[in-house]
Amino acid sequence: MSEAKPKRRTYALNDAISEFAAAVIPLVTPSLTNHWKRKVERLWKEEQEQFSDKTPSTQKLYTSKFRKAAKEALADAEQDADRRKTTEAKLMEIIRQDAAVVEDLNAAYRKKVATRHKNVSVVPEWKDLMQEFRLLLNHPNARMKAVAIMALTGRRSIEVLGDGEFSEVTEVQADGSRRTQRWSLAFSGQAKTRGAAGTRSGDIFAIPVLAPAPEILQALREMRLSAEGREWQEWAQGDERKKLNGSLNSYMNKLLRERSEITSRWPEDEELTLKQLRALYAEVAYLQFCPSHMTRNAFYAQVLGHAADDFTTGLSYMRFALSLSARDDVLAETDRVLAAQKEQQAERGDADAPEAVEDDDDEDVIEN
DSSP states (O other): OOOOOOOOSSSSHHHHHHHHHHHHHHSSSSOOOOTTHHHHHHHHHHHHHHTTSSSHHHHHHHHHHHHHHHHHHHHHHOOHHHHHHHHHHHHHSSSSSHHHHHHHHHHHHHHHHHGGGGGGGEEHHHHHHHHHHHHTTSSSSHHHHHHHHHHHHOOOOHHIIOOEEEEEEEHHHHTOOOEEEEEEEEOOOOOOOTTTTTSSSSSSSEOOSSSSHHHHHHHHHHHHSSHHHHHHHHHHSSTHHHHTTTTTHHHHHHHHHHHHHTTTTTTSOOOOOOOHHHHHHHHHHHHHHHHHHHHHHHHHHHHTOTTOOHHHHHHHHHEEEESHHHHHHHHHHHHHHHHHHHHHHHHHTTSSSSOTTTOOOOBBBOOO
């Protein structure tokens, strides 16, 4: 009888996924081996025990990652399409989270979102807020410049301070000349997607900006050439990376709350944070740039770099309206997306449906 796998002190998620897939696939290809089902069940049980101390939401996320890795490994190993489909279905029956736990998670989240979005906050002075952030692009303090860039581009702190690359967007005119777009930038370095299918991880894509693009690029250059900016980029590439999402994030949130020109225009019932700025960016960009044929959720996904069918993440950003009349539209979109999300989860059997994990960073997880 084999000994139980000792629990890791820190959970190296990507290593665990690779090891699991490498152990499972030889059991089912090129043919099903003796007692394959019992062996896969044992491997999966042992793996689940490794992250059993995580929240149910995080456990669900990890389960989806293991399922995805098993499918991809099977696709590489099994060339016969019919056999691959049959084998995949058998494996997915084993590599899954308890259905009752998943339904409880989804029901609780739908209730939470529905409750929160009945209280969509109106930001009537959003134009003044955007003008204030535009002025802050010229602030001598690198941290204030960074906050302004985050607000006007909708990018996360790690993307502005370290990972992100920003450049002009040019388009060719009918006469062959080139014109630089004033309200758009090319962006790459999307963070926190965990490589999820359909996201913009690894892509270069155009994002609308809420101040002239040349002004943002100039502020970005000045910030990154400053002493602090150079240090932040070193942190982003090294062992101190977590500081950018930890203590530095907290400090920048504090800067926001100390600036009266911003707090006086911010909804009293909403916490003022960098993530809230990202949510406000999405709604302002929607008002100014969204094509008439596109829904609010689809536009949010496009400009924030999420998967088009990731209804959960879109819902997490539907927090603001720019007028009382627009508030009704936001609430109606919330109801529509909640219904679509519920239908999606039913079709997928919930195991692979996205969960509200975009900003769920476990300090002891190493995604190497």
